[in-house]
Amino acid sequence: MALAxxxxxxxxxxxxxVVKGVQFVDIRDAGDPVEVARRYxxxxxxxxxxxxxxxxxEGRDTIVHVVEQVAGEIFIPLTVGxxxxxxxxxxxxxxxxxxxxxxxxxxxxxxxxxxxxAEKFGNQCIVVAIDAKQVAGKTDDQPPRWxxxxxxxxKPTGIDAIEWSKKMVAYGAGELLVTSMDNDGVKDGFDLPLxxxxxxxxxxxxxxxxxxxxxxHLAEGVIEGHADAVLAASIFHxxxxxxxxxxxxxxxxxxxxxx
Amino acid sequence: MTTATTTVAVIDYGMGNLHxxxxxxxxxxxxxxxxxxxxxxxxxxxxxxxxxxVGSMRDCMGxxxxxxxxxxxxxxxxxxxxxxxxxxxxxxxAHSAENDGVNCLNxxxxxxxxxxDNLSDPLCGTGTDNHLKIPHMGxxxxxxxxxxxxxxxxxxxxxxxxxxxxxxxxxSPEPVAGSTVYGHPVCVALAQDNVFATQFHPEKSADxxxxxxxxxxxxxxxxxxxCCS
Numbered sequence: 001m002a003l004a005x006x007x008x009x010x011x012x013x014x015x016x017x018v019v020k021g022v023q024f025v026d027i028r029d030a031g032d033p034v035e036v037a038r039r040y041x042x043x044x045x046x047x048x049x050x051x052x053x054x055x056x057x058e059g060r061d062t063i064v065h066v067v068e069q070v071a072g073e074i075f076i077p078l079t080v081g082x083x084x085x086x087x088x089x090x091x092x093x094x095x096x097x098x099x100x101x102x103x104x105x106x107x108x109x110x111x112x113x114x115x116x117x118a119e120k121f122g123n124q125c126i127v128v129a130i131d132a133k134q135v136a137g138k139t140d141d142q143p144p145r146w147x148x149x150x151x152x153x154x155k156p157t158g159i160d161a162i163e164w165s166k167k168m169v170a171y172g173a174g175e176l177l178v179t180s181m182d183n184d185g186v187k188d189g190f191d192l193p194l195x196x197x198x199x200x201x202x203x204x205x206x207x208x209x210x211x212x213x214x215x216x217h218l219a220e221g222v223i224e225g226h227a228d229a230v231l232a233a234s235i236f237h238x239x240x241x242x243x244x245x246x247x248x249x250x251x252x253x254x255x256x257x258x259x
Numbered sequence: 260m261t262t263a264t265t266t267v268a269v270i271d272y273g274m275g276n277l278h279x280x281x282x283x284x285x286x287x288x289x290x291x292x293x294x295x296x297x298x299x300x301x302x303x304x305x306x307x308x309x310x311x312x313v314g315s316m317r318d319c320m321g322x323x324x325x326x327x328x329x330x331x332x333x334x335x336x337x338x339x340x341x342x343x344x345x346x347x348x349x350x351x352x353a354h355s356a357e358n359d360g361v362n363c364l365n366x367x368x369x370x371x372x373x374x375x376d377n378l379s380d381p382l383c384g385t386g387t388d389n390h391l392k393i394p395h396m397g398x399x400x401x402x403x404x405x406x407x408x409x410x411x412x413x414x415x416x417x418x419x420x421x422x423x424x425x426x427x428x429x430x431s432p433e434p435v436a437g438s439t440v441y442g443h444p445v446c447v448a449l450a451q452d453n454v455f456a457t458q459f460h461p462e463k464s465a466d467x468x469x470x471x472x473x474x475x476x477x478x479x480x481x482x483x484x485x486c487c488s
Contacts, residue, residue, distance in 0.1 A: 001439060002400075097279055
């Protein structure tokens, strides 16, 4: 009897529609977040994450309706990220039915926001998203280190990723979502040394993200990266693998899973 | 079995979103009337009462007091099918170690304690020493320690969704209805007369959670060891 490692499919949502649509033959509307959520739920997803990538302010309230609709019929944990900047944003998402919010650039701009949100709503619903890139050591004989980047990996901040992770947990993050900006979209697997270094240095659960191209990558994230959960988008979106297949594969590798 | 419409009062004392709890109850039984309320009369008139909750124990007890709900809750506990979830389970104990110590409702003798920082488990830990993360977050198995109407149609060792850093330690093993293992055995369900409580979140536990909610809505508030097989 043991706690299972989690698989979390991530849905990118733009103006209330899932982008990078799901290519399932039996799904009528691949852009409908409720249909996609329903599908992932029936396949055994342990949680769902919605990433709101809507660029315009006016389009943003559509994510609230998406969360309301999904929370009304899918009874597994839901996380919403993208554009969470104020306590009011957090409250709105939780009231809509989200269980957790992922805070990203707003945490970098104002770390106190994380503390404030955790105090108001509880650590368990505050996920801090950490986007990191490997940078060279200061001198040649120093090991490489990782730095926090914002703006989709374009803007360096000079903040050390490991120190930042510890700080965010001290400020009240109940979970960390660690994305390698080097690996994201490359399909070469997670940044395992980064994931492991953060997971071994914090007391809270760590979700590995960025770079999954096959099922072995998911298992590696747990076994070598010491992640408590793995997040993936495209391998599930394009139906390369089902969540059921992914879980069985991880279970075959000796990982405790909810099958 | 209920024939007339049954009313479930979900106590709204400002602790987190009750949307999921209410929606899951509606999903579990389309005929039940679900009221999310802090109105004493509505709670007193309901056929069954659910005490949910996320957040910290100090805020939880503080809000119950501020809204003058303590007596109403105790009255419900004494008279009708009652279900506590997460903090709503912990609040049934005598005392919690959270927030430097908080007195709770004292309906079931026992304490609420925090998971130790140095727990480890070779099966689900991470890192070289297999250390366990806090909060205990995710899907863990629930071993049913007793037969109970709320476990009806739920397989032994079914996984439910947890997120908590504190856990209940009842004074006697008698009310323990279910347990899991996280570093050590942990009581995650309590049963005492017409009261049932879970540390896990049925409203986030997919089909198994909906089944438990359906069982609660069908429950007449009684149980004995040979009630169901």
